Amino acid sequence: MTEQQQRLDPAQIEVDVTAGIGTTPVDGTHARQNSLWSDAWGSLKRNVLFWIGAFLTVLLTLMAILPQVFARGVDPRACDLANSKALPSADHWFGYDVQGCDYLANVVYGARNSLIIGIFAVLVILVLGVLVGAIAGYFGGATDSVLSRITDIFYALPLILGALVLLRVGPSTNIPIINSRGPGAVALALALFGWMTAMRLVRSQVIAVKSSDYVSAARAMGASNSRILIRHILPNAVAPVLVFTTITIGVLIAAEATLTFLGVGLQRPAISWGLQIAAGESSIRSAPHLVLFPSIVLTLTVMAFIMMGDALRDALDPRQRS
Amino acid sequence: MGRYVARRLLLTIPVLLGASFLIFAMVYALPGDPIRALAGDRPVPPAVVAVLNERFHLNDPLWVQYWEYLKALFTGDLGTDFRGRPVLDTIARTLPVTIKLTVVAVLFEIVIGIVAGVLAGIRRNSFFDNFVLVSTTVIVSIPILVLAFLTQLLFGLKLGWFPIAGTREGFYSYVLPGLVLASGSLAYVARLTRTSIAENMNADYVRTARAKGLPQRTVIVRHMLRNSLIPVVTFIGADIGALLGGAIVTETVFNLPGIGREVFNSVKAQEGAVVVGIVTLLVFFFILFNLIVDVLYAVLDPRIRYD
Numbered sequence: 001m002t003e004q005q006q007r008l009d010p011a012q013i014e015v016d017v018t019a020g021i022g023t024t025p026v027d028g029t030h031a032r033q034n035s036l037w038s039d040a041w042g043s044l045k046r047n048v049l050f051w052i053g054a055f056l057t058v059l060l061t062l063m064a065i066l067p068q069v070f071a072r073g074v075d076p077r078a079c080d081l082a083n084s085k086a087l088p089s090a091d092h093w094f095g096y097d098v099q100g101c102d103y104l105a106n107v108v109y110g111a112r113n114s115l116i117i118g119i120f121a122v123l124v125i126l127v128l129g130v131l132v133g134a135i136a137g138y139f140g141g142a143t144d145s146v147l148s149r150i151t152d153i154f155y156a157l158p159l160i161l162g163a164l165v166l167l168r169v170g171p172s173t174n175i176p177i178i179n180s181r182g183p184g185a186v187a188l189a190l191a192l193f194g195w196m197t198a199m200r201l202v203r204s205q206v207i208a209v210k211s212s213d214y215v216s217a218a219r220a221m222g223a224s225n226s227r228i229l230i231r232h233i234l235p236n237a238v239a240p241v242l243v244f245t246t247i248t249i250g251v252l253i254a255a256e257a258t259l260t261f262l263g264v265g266l267q268r269p270a271i272s273w274g275l276q277i278a279a280g281e282s283s284i285r286s287a288p289h290l291v292l293f294p295s296i297v298l299t300l301t302v303m304a305f306i307m308m309g310d311a312l313r314d315a316l317d318p319r320q321r322s
Numbered sequence: 323m324g325r326y327v328a329r330r331l332l333l334t335i336p337v338l339l340g341a342s343f344l345i346f347a348m349v350y351a352l353p354g355d356p357i358r359a360l361a362g363d364r365p366v367p368p369a370v371v372a373v374l375n376e377r378f379h380l381n382d383p384l385w386v387q388y389w390e391y392l393k394a395l396f397t398g399d400l401g402t403d404f405r406g407r408p409v410l411d412t413i414a415r416t417l418p419v420t421i422k423l424t425v426v427a428v429l430f431e432i433v434i435g436i437v438a439g440v441l442a443g444i445r446r447n448s449f450f451d452n453f454v455l456v457s458t459t460v461i462v463s464i465p466i467l468v469l470a471f472l473t474q475l476l477f478g479l480k481l482g483w484f485p486i487a488g489t490r491e492g493f494y495s496y497v498l499p500g501l502v503l504a505s506g507s508l509a510y511v512a513r514l515t516r517t518s519i520a521e522n523m524n525a526d527y528v529r530t531a532r533a534k535g536l537p538q539r540t541v542i543v544r545h546m547l548r549n550s551l552i553p554v555v556t557f558i559g560a561d562i563g564a565l566l567g568g569a570i571v572t573e574t575v576f577n578l579p580g581i582g583r584e585v586f587n588s589v590k591a592q593e594g595a596v597v598v599g600i601v602t603l604l605v606f607f608f609i610l611f612n613l614i615v616d617v618l619y620a621v622l623d624p625r626i627r628y629d
Contacts (some may be wrong), residue, residue: 049459153340156605158567161585165348165597168589254465258571261467262586277467288475295468303463310459
């Protein structure tokens with residue numbers, strides 16, 4: 001993935017999914033709604049890439065919850081300098097790192113931080129994006145102009161660059177969480193510079209359906225603004241937001257590893273793929289496995305989410321069905 | 323059209339100001355003492371502190387500092403770093419490297435991305451088509467950090483085809499980093515071209531061209547490509563703005579003295595003036611290329627009119 005994409009600009013999401021779902025407002029009866037999702041499931045079931053992605057995701061989740069099982073009971077912090085940079089062997093599949101720690105255990109234990117940051121950041125992004133996008137789209141006018149300009153401002157800043165600056169100055173401020181140098185700070189920094197695409201998705205969905213007859217009907221029956229938004233308008237945005245969320249978790253995990261590699265993300269003694277790649281960089285000639293293994297696992301993680309998101313988009317886009 | 327461009331230009335101003343203020347606030351709101359940092363272990367005489375505070379407006383509130391910055395900006399003065407070197411000189415020194423890198427990256431996008439997309443699109447569901455689909459998914463998923471190390475390891479260290487760092491070998495030094503920087507967009511260009519070509523395959527005008535007896539190559543190159551490439555051209559245009567600002571990791575790993583590595587080093591060293599100057603410039607590029615693309619759309623596709 002390019003850094004450009006780490007701007008969280010899956011433009012393809014907006015183009016492909018919004019047009020498809022937005023123009024067919026859900027008509028409220030359950031039969032119709034069920035058919036969208038059951039059609040999607042039918043198409044997902046036949047998609048090999050979806051199953052590969054789903055399998056990898058389950059595997060990684062288990063790894064994050066029960067790392068000791070996957071590390072075969074080895075403690076990642078039990079190290080012996082005599083083993084420094086030893087190459088992979090039958091007993092120690094990933095070899096040893098510079099400090100002589102079992103590398104398989106270290107790579108396995110790295111999954112937890114990556115997943116926690118990816119999921120926490122995407123949740124904050126969803127809250128921010130849905131809230132701002134729904135308000136901007138529903139109320140329109142000056143509210144929309146102001147909120148859209150604010151979104152443009154954040155959108156013009158590359159994700160990595162914005163998060164880099166914030167995390168660099170973060171520890172010397174007195175803002176809670178941001179000054180912690182922990183997973184929470186990284187997740188918040190990523191969310192703060194990554195919510196804009198979600199906002200635009202939700203905003204365009206809201207605008208697409210807010211003038212339809214069933215919304216007018218709900219309003220005529222005296223429904224409040226918040227009820228109309230939550231019950232009648234936002235359900236239309238679920239499909240594209242789901243696609244966005246899945247892909248974005250992958251993008252955020254890659255961004256976390258990048259920030260940590262650059263030295264502003266997680267800090268030692270935390271266990272993280274970004275730290276492992278950064279530490280392995282200096283011995284890339286003598287012990288390339290130190291860069292290789294965390295890189296491969298990181299790539300598989302990102303790929304798992306992107307594959308599932310791609311498959312979901314294909315499945316949820318009615319125009320592609322024959 | 324003229325009115326549309328004018329309106330868009332006006333809307334650019336608050337975004338540019340807002341983004342630069344955002345960075346400015348993050349950089350200067352921090353409680354650290356830059357003068358102490360500059361002096362290191364040596365004690366600083368109070369008189370020197372007073373002069374430096376005055377010169378860099380360090381005692382004024384944030385708004386005043388930003389206003390002073392803007393006033394200087396309009397006279398072409400981006401300020402100096404703490405060693406007294408003008409930020410403008412730093413930009414002039416590093417920007418050409420990043421521009422070269424971006425040009426190489428865009429060339430890769432155009433050549434590999436479009437060719438792969440066309441070949442996949444004209445033979446949908448063929449082996450090559452599926453290959454493009456799967457390989458683009460894989461490429462998009464490889465974080466640029468990982469790709470940079472993998473290509474360095476494989477093409478630089480093992481095979482020795484390309485230099486792995488620096489710019490000493492001229493254009494040749496930019497090939498590997500350019501490919502790495504382009505990878506994700508390249509995959510997206512391939513997919514976009516494929517979809518676009520496949521959609522046009524059954525269009526009436528293509529059938530007409532075939533019915534006239536034109537050879538396949540002419541139909542594709544003269545008739546289909548022109549229409550199919552409109553979304554691709556606009557994507558690449560917008561991507562230029564993003565690539566210019568997105569080369570932090572690529573330039574750091576390949577040790578290219580470009581604007582991305584410079585801004586990263588300045589963030590680390592808390593060189594506020596350099597960070598704000600470069601980020602403002604990058605935001606400007608990003609907005610500029612997006613504006614160009616929006617206007618280009620109307621030029622390329624006569625069905626779109628803005629008035």
